[in-house]
Amino acid sequence: MGAVKYLSDPGINGSHTRRLDGTEVQKFVAPKATLMSYIIKGILDQRLPWALVILGVMIAITLELCGISSLAFAxxxxxxxxxxxxxxxxxxVRKLVDRHLADKLAARKLSQAELAAESDKSPGVLLASGYIAGGAIAGIVIALASVFLRPFMQRMSQWAETHNPFYSGAYADALSLIPFVCLAVLLYLAGRGLFLSGEKAQPNGTPSPP
Incomplete structure (x- = not known):
């Protein structure tokens, strides 16, 4: 008689999307964790492709010598x-906000470092930080819901496929593009101080002190 064997496929970065009974299993992607696992396994197994690593280091040095941020490129x-x-x-959006800020503070003749410091104090930076935190929290909530509220999520998915023409198909991204544009416009307005700035303008157009 043969021995029973079990296949353990993780929910994050797993490869099998269906069970033996045909039901679908939702998998989540973690590219950063995958990259780190490749590096750790390569070091421990002594099979890390050092030629590619050294090539990447040389490219990064070349970019830095050219005045280009190697981190952003990578x-x-x-x-x-x-x-x-x-x-x-x-x-x-950040470029447009920084250009507006530079024109606004042109009379003060600030240096690039001082302009960058003023830009970092913009309400748009705080709002963008909230976007990042909100995206992380939303990902955790969706992951928990897919595990503990699986029947409800499946019913919602089936309802959306039936009643929402933008849920799947060639135009599936059009629906998500609408809130994305709204978030970008909101971020631009916040960066310019027209929204969520916490300042009230005086009759002469200058902001009032806090």
Missing amino acids: VGVYLPLSASAPILAGGL
Whole structure:
């Protein structure tokens, strides 16, 4: 008689999306954890491709000598396009806000470091930090709901597939694009101090002291 064997497939970075009975298993992706596991396994097994590591170091040194941030370049190469595109959109919003701030403070003749410090004090930075924290919390909530509220999540998914034409198919991303644009506009307004700034403008246009 054969021995019974069990396959243990983790919920994070797992490879099997269906059980033996045909039911679907939701898997979650953690690219950072995957990268670190590759590095740790490579070091422990002494199979780390050092040629690629050294090549990456040389590219980073070349970028730094050219005045380009090697960290930003590496993040853009490492992350998939679905994750780097929102980062690019956020960078464009920050660029527009910084340009407005530079024009606003042109009379003070601040240096680049002082302008960067003023930009970091913008309400938009706080709002962007809230976006990051909210995204992390939402991911945890969705993961917990998929485990403890699986029947409810399945019913919601079935209802959305039936009644929501944008839930799946070629235009599935159009529905999520609407709140994304709203969040970007809200971030831009907050960065310019037009929203959630906590300041009240005086009749002459200058903000009142706190």
